[in-house]
Amino acid sequence: xxxxxxxxxxxxxDYFITIGExxxxxxxxxxxxHYSTEKIIVIIDQQVHLFHNDRIDQSLQDNFAKVLTxxxxxxxxxxxxxxxxxxxxxxxxxxxxxxxxxxxxGGGVVGDLAGYVAATVLRGIPLIQVPTTLLAMVDxxxxxxxxxxxxxxxxxxxxxxxxxxxYADVSxxxxxxxxxxxxxxxxxxKYGMIETPELLDELGELVKQDDFDNPGKWVSVIQKSAAIKxxxxxxxxxxxxxxxxxxxxxxxxxxxxRLGDYDSFSHGEAVFAGMFGAVKASNLLGAEINxxxxxxxxxxxxxxxxxxxxxxxxxxxxxxxxxxxxxxNIRLVLLNAMADPYVKMIDNENLIxxxxxxxxxxxx
Ligand SMILES: NC(=O)c1ccc[n+]([C@@H]2O[C@H](COP(=O)([O-])OP(=O)(O)OC[C@H]3O[C@@H](n4cnc5c(N)ncnc54)[C@H](O)[C@@H]3O)[C@@H](O)[C@H]2O)c1
Numbered sequence: 001x002x003x004x005x006x007x008x009x010x011x012x013x014d015y016f017i018t019i020g021e022x023x024x025x026x027x028x029x030x031x032x033x034h035y036s037t038e039k040i041i042v043i044i045d046q047q048v049h050l051f052h053n054d055r056i057d058q059s060l061q062d063n064f065a066k067v068l069t070x071x072x073x074x075x076x077x078x079x080x081x082x083x084x085x086x087x088x089x090x091x092x093x094x095x096x097x098x099x100x101x102x103x104x105x106g107g108g109v110v111g112d113l114a115g116y117v118a119a120t121v122l123r124g125i126p127l128i129q130v131p132t133t134l135l136a137m138v139d140x141x142x143x144x145x146x147x148x149x150x151x152x153x154x155x156x157x158x159x160x161x162x163x164x165x166x167y168a169d170v171s172x173x174x175x176x177x178x179x180x181x182x183x184x185x186x187x188x189x190k191y192g193m194i195e196t197p198e199l200l201d202e203l204g205e206l207v208k209q210d211d212f213d214n215p216g217k218w219v220s221v222i223q224k225s226a227a228i229k230x231x232x233x234x235x236x237x238x239x240x241x242x243x244x245x246x247x248x249x250x251x252x253x254x255x256x257x258r259l260g261d262y263d264s265f266s267h268g269e270a271v272f273a274g275m276f277g278a279v280k281a282s283n284l285l286g287a288e289i290n291x292x293x294x295x296x297x298x299x300x301x302x303x304x305x306x307x308x309x310x311x312x313x314x315x316x317x318x319x320x321x322x323x324x325x326x327x328x329n330i331r332l333v334l335l336n337a338m339a340d341p342y343v344k345m346i347d348n349e350n351l352i353x354x355x356x357x358x359x360x361x362x363x364x
Contacts, residue, residue, distance in 0.1 A: 045106025115146030134184025183268030
């Protein structure tokens with residue numbers, strides 16, 4: 001059983017996202033129908049390789065003369081120029097041709113890194129994304145953003161490059177550590193806030209029943225989340241309009257991540273806290289959103305912000321350095337009501353301060 005979402009892009013490189021359990025046969029059918037069977041390149045996260053390589057290798061060996069596998073060390077540090085160069089060497093040494101496919105199997109790190117390799121080698125070779133984290137299934141594998149980090153900042157080198165297909169096989173999630181599940185939760189909660197509030201109820205049931213060991217039950221929530229991202233992205237492929245709604249909570253989150261040196265708080269934790277700020281700011285501007293929508297998820301997060309609470313003076317300057325800033329106003333994604341987002345330039349420092357106080361009160 002699987003679900004398919006069709007993604008239309010402006011470049012006519014339309015593709016499908018397939019979501020379900022045990023999709024490797026399905027993936028192989030797709031590969032055999034479209035690409036050279038002489039060789040296939042697999043760029044895979046180290047942990048995923050450890051837990052799942054037997055299954056992956058077996059299914060590909062049956063269909064391809066050569067399966068060339070590059071294992072990427074786990075972690076954000078791999079989104080580097082060094083890893084990029086090393087994978088480019090590997091791919092070129094493998095004798096890649098224009099119809100040799102690259103499989104990117106892993107979380108957002110491998111998806112972004114291998115995606116950028118695929119975008120740039122021979123000016124573009126076919127990329128198939130196989131996301132293996134919750135976050136990658138609902139967010140990073142969708143939308144065509146690829147790239148690596150630079151010492152000046154995250155994701156500063158990259159390009160928009162659409163995959164030929166995405167296969168989100170939830171069987172991979174069986175080995176996903178709990179903290180990575182929680183990391184992905186925040187983006188699903190965000191989709192519930194900006195687009196489909198019923199998703200919060202469905203997600204609430206899954207987490208309440210502690211269904212983290214039962215990924216099959218997550219197919220519906222992942223499918224709905226992916227569909228929301230697809231919808232926003234295809235209405236606005238290169239950002240500027242409705243795609244900005246995906247940044248709900250993120251302007252606050254970037255400050256939290258930065259003050260924690262990208263170490264103390266995960267992106268998901270920072271986004272979860274950031275959404276409280278965005279709700280408060282929305283309400284100060286006239287909305288009436290009950291934060292009971294967010295609170296039921298709080299027990300699944302085990303962080304507090306006491307380590308950054310005394311750095312209150314740095315919040316606004318750091319928000320002003322966010323790349324979403326326009327004309328020295330802070331650009332926030334807010335809600336008129338649940339599922340009714342808008343973008344607003346804020347020049348009212350008081351409102352920003354109030355919203356930060358609200359965040360800190362909840363996570364002290
Ligand atoms: N391209 C985009 O649009 C976009 C959007 C959001 C985030 N991102 C990027 O995504 C990255 C974060 O992605 P992520 O949260 O998936 O992190 P990640 O890729 O680092 O994966 C998180 C951890 O989970 C492990 N892992 C992955 N799959 C596993 C599995 N099935 N079983 C066991 N362990 C597994 C990895 O080894 C790693 O330790 C960041 O670099 C971020 O910039 C990109």
